[in-house]
Amino acid sequence: KERFEGLSPAEFFYRNREIAGFSNPVRALYQTIRELVENSLDATELYGILPEIKVTVDVISPEKNIVKVRVEDNGVGIPSSEVPNVFGRVFYGSKYVIRQSRGLFGLGVKMAVLYAQMTTGSPVRVVTATPRSRRIHEFELMIDITKNRPRILKHNLIDNSKRWHGTIVELTLEGNWSGARRKVVEYIKRTALIAPYATITLKSPDVELHFKRLAYKVPEPPEIGRPHPRGVDIELLKSLIAKYSSGREDPPTLVDFLVENFEGVGRITAESFLKWAGYDPEMPIGSLTIEALDDLARKMREYDGWRRPRAHSLSPLGSELLSKGVQGILRPEFVASITRKPSSYGGHPFVVEVALAWGGEVPVSDHPLLLRFANKIPLLYDEGADVSRKVVDKIDWNTYKVKFPAPLAVIVHICSTKIPFKGVGKEAIADVPEVEREIEGAIRECARKLRRYLTQKEKELSLKLK
Amino acid sequence: KERFEGLSPAEFFYRNREIAGFSNPVRALYQTIRELVENSLDATELYGILPEIKVTVDVISPEKNIVKVRVEDNGVGIPSSEVPNVFGRVFYGSKYVIRQSRGLFGLGVKMAVLYAQMTTGSPVRVVTATPRSRRIHEFELMIDITKNRPRILKHNLIDNSKRWHGTIVELTLEGNWSGARRKVVEYIKRTALIAPYATITLKSPDVELHFKRLAYKVPEPPEIGRPHPRGVDIELLKSLIAKYSSGREDPPTLVDFLVENFEGVGRITAESFLKWAGYDPEMPIGSLTIEALDDLARKMREYDGWRRPRAHSLSPLGSELLSKGVQGILRPEFVASITRKPSSYGGHPFVVEVALAWGGEVPVSDHPLLLRFANKIPLLYDEGADVSRKVVDKIDWNTYKVKFPAPLAVIVHICSTKIPFKGVGKEAIADVPEVEREIEGAIRECARKLRRYLTQKEKELSLKLK
Numbered sequence: 020k021e022r023f024e025g026l027s028p029a030e031f032f033y034r035n036r037e038i039a040g041f042s043n044p045v046r047a048l049y050q051t052i053r054e055l056v057e058n059s060l061d062a063t064e065l066y067g068i069l070p071e072i073k074v075t076v077d078v079i080s081p082e083k084n085i086v087k088v089r090v091e092d093n094g095v096g097i098p099s100s101e102v103p104n105v106f107g108r109v110f111y112g113s114k115y116v117i118r119q120s121r122g123l124f125g126l127g128v129k130m131a132v133l134y135a136q137m138t139t140g141s142p143v144r145v146v147t148a149t150p151r152s153r154r155i156h157e158f159e160l161m162i163d164i165t166k167n168r169p170r171i172l173k174h175n176l177i178d179n180s181k182r183w184h185g186t187i188v189e190l191t192l193e194g195n196w197s198g199a200r201r202k203v204v205e206y207i208k209r210t211a212l213i214a215p216y217a218t219i220t221l222k223s224p225d226v227e228l229h230f231k232r233l234a235y236k237v238p239e240p241p242e243i244g245r246p247h248p249r250g251v252d253i254e255l256l257k258s259l260i261a262k263y264s265s266g267r268e269d270p271p272t273l274v275d276f277l278v279e280n281f282e283g284v285g286r287i288t289a290e291s292f293l294k295w296a297g298y299d300p301e302m303p304i305g306s307l308t309i310e311a312l313d314d315l316a317r318k319m320r321e322y323d324g325w326r327r328p329r330a331h332s333l334s335p336l337g338s339e340l341l342s343k344g345v346q347g348i349l350r351p352e353f354v355a356s357i358t359r360k361p362s363s364y365g366g367h368p369f370v371v372e373v374a375l376a377w378g379g380e381v382p383v384s385d386h387p388l389l390l391r392f393a394n395k396i397p398l399l400y401d402e403g404a405d406v407s408r409k410v411v412d413k414i415d416w417n418t419y420k421v422k423f424p425a426p427l428a429v430i431v432h433i434c435s436t437k438i439p440f441k442g443v444g445k446e447a448i449a450d451v452p453e454v455e456r457e458i459e460g461a462i463r464e465c466a467r468k469l470r471r472y473l474t475q476k477e478k479e480l481s482l483k484l485k
Numbered sequence: 486k487e488r489f490e491g492l493s494p495a496e497f498f499y500r501n502r503e504i505a506g507f508s509n510p511v512r513a514l515y516q517t518i519r520e521l522v523e524n525s526l527d528a529t530e531l532y533g534i535l536p537e538i539k540v541t542v543d544v545i546s547p548e549k550n551i552v553k554v555r556v557e558d559n560g561v562g563i564p565s566s567e568v569p570n571v572f573g574r575v576f577y578g579s580k581y582v583i584r585q586s587r588g589l590f591g592l593g594v595k596m597a598v599l600y601a602q603m604t605t606g607s608p609v610r611v612v613t614a615t616p617r618s619r620r621i622h623e624f625e626l627m628i629d630i631t632k633n634r635p636r637i638l639k640h641n642l643i644d645n646s647k648r649w650h651g652t653i654v655e656l657t658l659e660g661n662w663s664g665a666r667r668k669v670v671e672y673i674k675r676t677a678l679i680a681p682y683a684t685i686t687l688k689s690p691d692v693e694l695h696f697k698r699l700a701y702k703v704p705e706p707p708e709i710g711r712p713h714p715r716g717v718d719i720e721l722l723k724s725l726i727a728k729y730s731s732g733r734e735d736p737p738t739l740v741d742f743l744v745e746n747f748e749g750v751g752r753i754t755a756e757s758f759l760k761w762a763g764y765d766p767e768m769p770i771g772s773l774t775i776e777a778l779d780d781l782a783r784k785m786r787e788y789d790g791w792r793r794p795r796a797h798s799l800s801p802l803g804s805e806l807l808s809k810g811v812q813g814i815l816r817p818e819f820v821a822s823i824t825r826k827p828s829s830y831g832g833h834p835f836v837v838e839v840a841l842a843w844g845g846e847v848p849v850s851d852h853p854l855l856l857r858f859a860n861k862i863p864l865l866y867d868e869g870a871d872v873s874r875k876v877v878d879k880i881d882w883n884t885y886k887v888k889f890p891a892p893l894a895v896i897v898h899i900c901s902t903k904i905p906f907k908g909v910g911k912e913a914i915a916d917v918p919e920v921e922r923e924i925e926g927a928i929r930e931c932a933r934k935l936r937r938y939l940t941q942k943e944k945e946l947s948l949k950l951k
């Protein structure tokens with residue numbers, strides 16, 4: 020007979036860890052490093068702190084492939100009461116809000132802890148202090164996989180005499196450093212490209228990198244936003260209504276509910292919408308039936324009178340910083356870059372930034388070198404499944420005077436409150452039509468600038484030859 | 486300040502439903518149908534029942550894109566005590582065992598229920614009866630997303646006078662039938678190809694399909710297996726030790742533990758392994774330290790004296806049935822098919838089956854038409870990210886006398902107790918080296934047979950022309 024059972028989230032991802040990028044000792048080491056680095060960059064940038072990230076890789080045992088990874092940052096640290104769940108509970112984090120950040124799933128560091136635990140039996144070590152805290156907290160903990168909760172093995176308090184703030188995470192795992200090194204180095208280089216205001220160092224047995232920041236100002240941190248009516252469904256409406264109604268004496272009205280809970284909805288817009296949709300603005304939201312909620316959700320998605328989502332919850336690099344990063348890392352002869360106006364899909368705002376780098380130290384190749392970024396995360400795998408690759412492949416580069424083999428690099432950066440990732444391993448982006456159109460528009464805009472440059476270069480060369 | 490929170494699994498997949506294939510009304514309708522059909526085929530085949538699957542699609546409202554999907558099967562039904570969790574709790578199911586089946590995540594039908602619930606507010610309706618049960622159970626239920634548990638709206642008992650057994654699932658969702666129709670039809674056709682012993686019907690507003698079974702015998706159902714030592718890690722050892730020790734008076738020995746819990750480990754093998762690894766076979770497993778567990782796990786993975794995993798937990802189609810299915814659906818002039826010997830990766834057994842279909846009604850194309858299957862599931866999306874596509878692309882077909890454009894179809898079927906899917910949407914398979922090698926070997930084996938046929942055809946043609 021069939022045996023029925025339930026799994027905890029930790030159990031599920033322990034069994035299916037390859038889906039999160041932890042498929043083998045090479046890939047798992049890469050994923051471990053990137054999950055920690057991405058957390059450190061969020062912990063600095065989102066608070067306007069110039070990031071200082073130190074990555075250390077020690078090969079403890081080459082025959083057994085045992086590696087120790089340590090990542091240190093100068094970020095906002097983690098409140099000690101939150102450390103156990105942050106590192107020991109799958110689907111726990113602070114990124115479940117409407118705001119651009121690298122983190123979004125509440126899963127990344129837990130996967131790294133799980134993998135280290137199952138391959139070497141060792142706990143994660145965390146040292147952390149929040150700004151102005153008098154004490155530094157040091158933890159060692161593991162995950163109780165069956166129950167999806169942390170098991171604290173150690174918790175020490177250390178005097179924070181130097182008033183340090185930040186986080187150190189140490190993991191010992193089965194990882195193949197010689198296999199992973201090349202991709203890890205590339206990941207760190209590209210992180211330096213897309214976050215040129217960050218200072219990042221890597222120390223490992225056979226390679227040391229030191230990227231000193233090229234810019235001295237962190238971009239304006241994004242603000243937490245509200246959902247846009249374009250993206251509502253019945254469940255979202257129900258949960259927003261529940262939150263908005265709780266603890267109030269007088270039941271709130273429908274128009275108040277819309278104005279207070281959604282992006283792009285002012286009082287006048289809300290009233291015209293409700294008039295169009297056939298609802299009394301003063302109607303108490305508690306009296307909405309399930310059929311009315313269904314109808315309201317549908318009409319909110321359909322109505323074209325909403326203001327488009329603002330970009331205050333986004334934090335693009337800007338074409339100037341993007342050019343700076345590209346110049347610093349790729350050292351091309353020519354760069355054209357653009358940050359497009361904000362757009363949106365399904366109520367989620369997004370901004371596409373593109374740079375084209377040509378010549379100089381850009382390697383010559385049969386097709387464009389594609390560097391993909393999402394919310395300032397470098398994406399190094401699954402290029403064949405990514406929307407940017409689809410767009411680059413359908414462009415006829417001859418139109419822009421680029422004949423392959425050629426030294427051309429295409430840098431695509433997508434910022435959004437919801438990046439349409441294809442999987443929890445965050446490697447490829449789905450071809451959402453609005454996003455695909457924006458990427459193509461941005462690439463063509465830069466390509467026209469490149470064409471002018473190459474045309475000019477051609478003229479100067481033919482003048483010389485005369 | 487950062488706001489920390491945890492999400493239930495239902496909440497997580499509600500927010501990230503595109504990762505499970507529910508990205509838009511076209512794709513969601515396709516995914517809903519396939520999740521239900523795959524459950525129905527598991528519920529019949531795994532019990533030696535000749536499957537009768539009826540799929541009905543009603544477009545309730547074309548302007549609002551409201552569609553009702555109903556899938557009925559003659560399977561083993563679901564025990565009434567299990568229905569609420571099976572449909573209302575993410576990460577719950579009966580497929581968390583070591584045995585080939587379409588289901589593996591305990592997530593599929595819950596995603597369909599979630600999507601229907603959030604787009605139309607309506608519950609799932611389930612009618613089910615197990616073999617020889619005197620009553621049929623009818624449920625209507627929804628998912629409490631915040632708590633990841635079912636909410637039963639209705640539960641009726643009906644007299645089972647006809648002694649029916651099986652399951653009917655009805656969902657009302659926002660789905661785009663005209664957009665999804667082509668892929669749904671293709672999915673059902675290919676299901677008929679890979680399961681030629683199944684009778685499948687589709688009734689929809691504008692298309693009706695009836696695939697009567699071509700074979701009258703279900704393949705031998707797979708048996709539940711045990712883990713293979715090649716795939717152990719410390720956490721697996723700990724949980725197996727805990728289960729094996731619980732409720733026993735005398736602590737079991739290390740050699741007993743190995744023989745009773747692992748695949749491919751007889752008493753003699755276990756003793757030689759323990760001798761090689763430096764452990765006393767009679768040592769009580771309770772006395773193993775974490776360092777010893779770590780060492781034991783590593784050595785179990787490393788030891789090359791284990792018997793390779795048996796295929797009793799697999800259920801390939803067999804080259805004869807595969808040819809039959811290919812003939813029935815593609816109507817080619819020539820078919821070559823092969824079922825390879827069982828292989829394994831990381832302790833997981835797998836079998837690759839391949840067919841090449843040439844000519845007849847196979848469409849002429851610039852590259853081979855690739856039909857991919859995993860555990861008898863047709864995979865229709867993300868071909869560019871799939872290992873089979875990678876293998877097909879690197880083969881020089883000229884060697885086998887195939888010059889494109891040509892009417893060639895490549896059918897690849899992988900059976901395993903753990904298909905290396907790249908995501909929970911089950912569309913692409915990762916390029917695990919052992920699997921990739923087997924696919925290439927199988928394709929080349931069939932290609933050699935095709936070459937003999939084409940060479941013969943060439944001869945006959947030149948004879949005719951003389």
Ligand SMILES: Nc1ncnc2c1ncn2[C@@H]1O[C@H](COP(=O)(O)OP(=O)(O)OP(=O)(O)O)[C@@H](O)[C@H]1O
Binds near residue numbers: 113
């Ligand atoms: N170095 C760090 N500094 C400060 N906070 C951190 C750090 N690392 C983790 N955190 C906190 O722990 C939470 C959980 O991290 P985790 O990587 O598991 O999820 P996430 O970053 O929110 O999302 P994702 O799964 O997409 O990475 C974060 O949201 C953040 O609040």
Ligand SMILES: Nc1ncnc2c1ncn2[C@@H]1O[C@H](COP(=O)(O)OP(=O)(O)OP(=O)(O)O)[C@@H](O)[C@H]1O
Binds near residue numbers: 652
């Ligand atoms: N038509 C059916 N007949 C019998 N049992 C069913 C049927 N549909 C679902 N079930 C039961 O419900 C469980 C959960 O189904 P669900 O689709 O959510 O997960 P799964 O099939 O186990 O895995 P996956 O997420 O990969 O599909 C199944 O394991 C099975 O026990």
Ligand SMILES: [Mg+2]
Binds near residue numbers: 054058121126127
């Ligand atoms: Mg993270």
Ligand SMILES: [Mg+2]
Binds near residue numbers: 524587589592
């Ligand atoms: Mg299923």
